[in-house]
Amino acid sequence: MFEYETLRMIWWVLISVLLIGFVITDGFDMGVGTLLPFITKKDEERRIMLRTIAPHWEGNQVWLVTGAAAIFAAWPSVYATAFSGFYVAMMLTLFALFFRPVGLEYRNKIEDPRWRYSWDWAIFAGSTIPPIVFGVAFANLLEGVPYVLNEFLQSQYKGGFLDLFNPFSLLVGVFSLVLFVLQGSTWLQMKTEGDLRARARRITMVLGPVATILFAIAGLWVAYGLNGYVLTSIGDLSGPSNPFLKTVELQAGGWLLNYEKYPVTMLAPLLGLLFPLLAALASKYNRCGWAFFTTSLMQVAVLSTFAVSTFPFILSSSIDPNISFTVWDATSSELTLNIMSITAAIFLPIILLYTSWGYFKMFGRIGKEFMAKSQQSSY
């Protein structure tokens, strides 16, 4: 259908799209989970918060599941190297993710306050640990990951769990959490009433500027504090996926080269700085819909900034930069990419269609009256 080279670009875009789908949708329900124990002590209000995400979080989580499966299928060696290299971090994320489905499903089944209180903290952990780990992981991708490949393409990670953490990665971890919480706070503004909504509004107004500042610091750090990976030569862009055929150099400011080459991509970081401020502004004027819309665009802008900066690298080796995985030498075969492209072309629009229908059907604010009326369906 398409050229191999084009297909490889398509999958770089599609995986970005799946991850953006994840941070927008699971972003708000994880954000709500992080806020859950802090924003209110009243069980009734907590139930309202959970009720706003209850019909959607299962579908939202599939963006993550499908994103991971797409990485497995489209970039098998990246999936293999990253998941086994970040072993302990991945396991912690997994354990955290255990808590969400059970927490959200079981919390309201029993009326005992201790039961509910415990699940609230479980949901908090399940919603807070993953964004931090994702932030730390993305920071490590920018810094380079200490792994090697042998002649049979077996990868080995040479670092330890604690090596993942350094000032830069912690900064990005916190930034990532702030993004998720922002997304949750604008969702709550849009879906709740009264006190809850007012508190969520204040959170957006505070965290909006915080996100902009953190993003700016991280950006300056990438520009002046980190070496970027730069491709100095590569073989056939349509050749078989073999990471040994290129040469790579580390350069100060190397992650900025794409912006020089394609100035229009500067829009991504600029909008990433702007949208959180706009979200705060929209909240100030009580435009909840706009607030949610701008935090969603903020997620798009921030992830796009990451994608533009690191292109064409997916996973870079700090030990042997030449074996880093790029968009052109880490992919599956042409046939596999073709088959999956056809599937995605058919099913992604259908998914968007029925997902939107679901949100449309559940449209509207949820308050005390609603909860009282719908005992039946609140499970």
Add this chain to the structure above:
Amino acid sequence: MDDIVDLSRFQFAMTAMYHFLFVPLTLGLAWMLAVMESLYVMTKKEVYKDMTQFWGKLFGINFALGVTTGLTMEFQFGTNWAYYSHYVGDIFGAPLAIEGMMAFFLESTFVGLFFFGWDRLSKLQHLMATWLVAIGSSMSALWILIANGWMQNPVGAEFNYVTMRMEMTSFVDLILNPVAQVKFVHTVAGSYVAGAMFVLAISSYYLLKGRDLSFAKRSFAIAAAFGLAGIISTLVLGDESGYEVGDVQKSKLAAIESEWDTQEAPASFTLIGIPNQAEQRTDYAIKIPYALGLIATRSLDKQVIGLKDLMKSHKERIRNGMIAYGLLEQLRSGDTSDQTVAAFEKVKIDLGYGLLLKKYAPNVVDATEAQIQQATDDSIPGVAPMFFAFRIMVGAGIALLGIFLFAFYQSARNRIGHSKFFHRLCLYGLPLPWIAIESGWFVAEYGRQPWAIAEILPTHMGVSSVSSNQVLFSIISIATFYLVLLVIEIFLMFKFSRMGPSSLNTGKYHFEQLENKIVDNH
């Protein structure tokens, strides 16, 4: 190194078997919910809505753990089986990604609407949501089993020495893989039995207690019909028709039957006996003439090849594999002359057999006769576990057939609730489908050993370069989490099953009626 392999295998087996405690119930119950709600929409009788909501409540408790434990499965291919993921991701990853896009999104989006859409959707819209959950979950199973079927019989793929991995050559072959197809039908039908048995057993509990009878009888009747269809499909469309293709499937079949020597067709079936792996024979065997040939080949003249003959051919292929491995090393070190490539192409089909030697002789090409013999001995699964697990599965299956036949007969004659003994049998028979299913998976996956991907990638080659402490850490943590979650889920299941439809707060059912009476008396 061996440590890592054993620990990773243990973790995979533990998490997969645990995952499959919940999956069958999701698969089976989803269709029963769709049937119940269809009856509600067609007859407008509230009791069918109550049934949908009550069994839906139990469905939800189970569903949460199905989703949770499914995440582990997805993660650990990458975390613990990194070389596997690299080596076969090109083929194995695709059905998983397609599953996400085609099925899991559908199931998960509509399950939210199923639970929370009762007063937001029209009756027909809600019914559609329920059907889509059922369709989505079974479609999800289809793609997962296509991936799994490929591990058993890897068709439509070829090794590429440049990328050092298997690559897809035909997507059609991958999805029409006969092993995947029979596996799908067998697994899904078996799961429907689990769903049916769940409803049958819990309805029997209400019948024994004499409460909410019309609710319980209706549930029982639906379960009886659904379960009978399920168990007949499971038994008739058993997996064995998939045992004719592929060497590993043949080894499995021979191991299941503990058939060491190839018999003249039609082979007799060993009903029971004690497999003796060291001496390569079966002790105390009781045999039924002709039966195995008939069951396995569905003919009187085709042979079922015995383990000794299979191992003889394995040895041959291991020797060939050594040549393939040597040539691959040449190719990887840069000698890609036409001659080397052509020589490699000729023997590359046996490369996997060469890799079997890696466990005993890391350089493969210099393996001694003794090491080759060792690899050959290990080229078949342990026979005794296969032999017994298979018989446990079939035994449980036949018991289930009996239960569902009688249950169906009772509901056809409108005599549900008449036999206390039978309802007690139904109640205590609840674990039977799970016993059958877990033993079945054991037969399928343990029987695949020593391969991760049949004849292509040995299990011991598939692991990640991680430390055994890391794997130990994850095993202990996962086991702890899983144990706690299991206790909680069983606690909730018991609580809501005991409460029954009274938990819906409709005011119509046993405990609420009881409360009303108490209030009236005051």
